[in-house]
Amino acid sequence: MALSKMDNLYRQVILDHSDNPHHHGELPKSTNEIELKNPTCGDVLKLQLEVKDGVIKDAAFSGYGCTISQASASMMTDAVINKKVEDADNMVQVFSDMIIGDDVDTHVLGDAAVLQGVSKFPARIKCATLAWKALHRSLTNQSK
Template structure:
């Protein structure tokens, strides 16, 4: 019974982030930006990042997509705010490992760790990782 209640809590966190995303919008003064698309399901994500002194000082996303992609983007923006670029890259790697079912340091992922269950649904992995891939590409100006 306890596992069922925990699953419900995780679902609620995901639904809340999707319905009321954090850092949603655009930045006028971004230093790094990128648009990525998930051709599998049609998700589109525009990510704007402001990096000052090797630290993420502001971040915003816009676009549209499924509940998982929007929630993941919201959680990711919360998690990486005020982190150094290296810390953010470590988080990108940890999130990717977690979603692929590999051993990962989920402690650094904050709320994003609740998306671990997505690893059981291969069709949704690209939805969950879209924002994180965008962050990696934006930080590396790919």
């Protein structure tokens, strides 16, 4: 089956974020930090946030994983910087609903909306949601 031009565009965005991840590395002024692992495939993600006055001022991630998990983390960090904590946590729910195939308004997700197609591949859903789960747990002070 041939991919449509739009599918190819989405694939390129995902590959670009995976090959050239935004906000990858350590965050010296981190106020919130968490590390999560996906035992199904071995992805490991450490998320660091700098939260000040209820706003995510900066974000960074490190670790290793598949193309989908790394791209999702890159897109997520882009999307949440300069967002209020409550708005960022609401984005987690929008992403989670989108990734299981629910019809949601994805405009708040930025590039991460291109991951909507992952819903067709249930084995990859945990890869796509790892960074978003880390964000939620970090913002709500849940260590597990």
